[in-house]
Amino acid sequence: MIKHLVVIGTGLIGGSFALALKRKGLVERVTGVGRGRANLDHALKLGIIDAIGENPAAAVKEADLVLAAIPVGAMPALFRELAATLPATAILTDAGSTKLDVIAAARAALGDKIGQFVPGHPIAGAETNGAGAAHVHLFEGKPVILTPLPENRAEDVDRVESLWAACAARVARMSEKDHDRIFAAVSHLPHLAAFALMEELAYRPDADTFFRFAGTGFRDFTRIAGSHPEMWRDIALANRDALLGELDIYIGKLEAIRGMIEARDGQALEDIFARARQARANWIKGKYA
């Protein structure tokens, strides 16, 4: 049982975490902190939080668990704010989409409280955001990655894991380096690729002609281009090195396909498409689960 949960960033992720734990009876009281007063008022009205904190430093003073669910670019300043007031008995965890940079920021700010920080990343994004988008089932069946630190107490990591498990998430642990490498490829790169296509078409003089005839394939391919610009700016910069590597590989693959088309190499094209289709069928069937 968590007596006092403080959620910093009461949006889709933070709000859904609070809702799911409340539903399970695992939390007594939730305080929300955030930049937007209107969103906090909304969260209060929706019963996601029980009180609004004035600022992070004050809000965490009596916390048992603190969840930082804000864009990763805002984490360093947050950790500096919390460093002095975070109680020695509290666990601090996060929902940041990148881990190497968030951990580096935590190390720089938290000093000898670094062992209290259990880094995490729930994989449950959506194009919606804000407290109004939060719902109790968001994490059901979704992966949550923990990247524990050598300084963490095993029972604190287990505690955080058990709370995500109570949200019906599938919790996995890995190193922060593996986390950032994997998500550069399966999440960050596809977001950039979707943003790129959408923006390219939108600013053509005859954009309306293109969009009028775009179908369901285009709709699904570009769904993640509806994601939050500030959050994805932060992710792109935070996971810069892995993402540059993935971009180079992806651009190289597109160049290779371009070469096959230019050379009218139908067999090579069919082979690459068939391998992709087979791989996706395997993935959907759960071969890699």
Place this chain on the structure above:
Amino acid sequence: MIKHLVVIGTGLIGGSFALALKRKGLVERVTGVGRGRANLDHALKLGIIDAIGENPAAAVKEADLVLAAIPVGAMPALFRELAATLPATAILTDAGSTKLDVIAAARAALGDKIGQFVPGHPIAGAETNGAGAAHVHLFEGKPVILTPLPENRAEDVDRVESLWAACAARVARMSEKDHDRIFAAVSHLPHLAAFALMEELAYRPDADTFFRFAGTGFRDFTRIAGSHPEMWRDIALANRDALLGELDIYIGKLEAIRGMIEARDGQALEDIFARARQARANWIKGKYA
């Protein structure tokens, strides 16, 4: 009323067209022709077709309407087969994903019957295929493009348009050049981009690690990588020039984003993401419909 519809390629598109017209009572008899006997037997069993034709040349002899719903790379040979036996009273139309090349093939093969060919393209693909995937509602609300020829009789074009309209599709007319340019951007390029990512990840030694943590964004982005390899090989080659142009633009946009990440230019990244998000929101809201 169509007395005798011949569907060449009794798969998702051809089968759904036959089903929708039967449901509306607009067709008396449907003959299916195709490469795979098992699929034709299945179509017969499902009531999509009433008879199986031995080959296209024989099947069309008593046809009023012929729909060619096969990969565009197979169209030239089909048109050559049909040229001698297509009755002067029959309309030939197609469902090919590209139009410049299909029209060129029709012109080369059909001689003075070219006026009987009304080129079309229903935008209703899916990762499923075969007669078993066909359903009566496939075209409801979906765009169908007609790219009429100067040689077409106006009443033949109207006839084809009215049949698609009876399937509840939204029919538009444009030039074949505009068609190919538009679909290179909103359909063909995204397919290549999805195939490219899926194939790249699938053949890494540690592919399973990546796929295990891929989420819903990845699932939607790569949905079209489940499309049919042969069909997409044909499209890539048939729309080669427009597609090479779109690939160059897209690779250029990805290179530009790469440059912003390398230069840590957060403002430029946020701007591009925000423009993409706004454009997609406008599109979803129907601004361009």
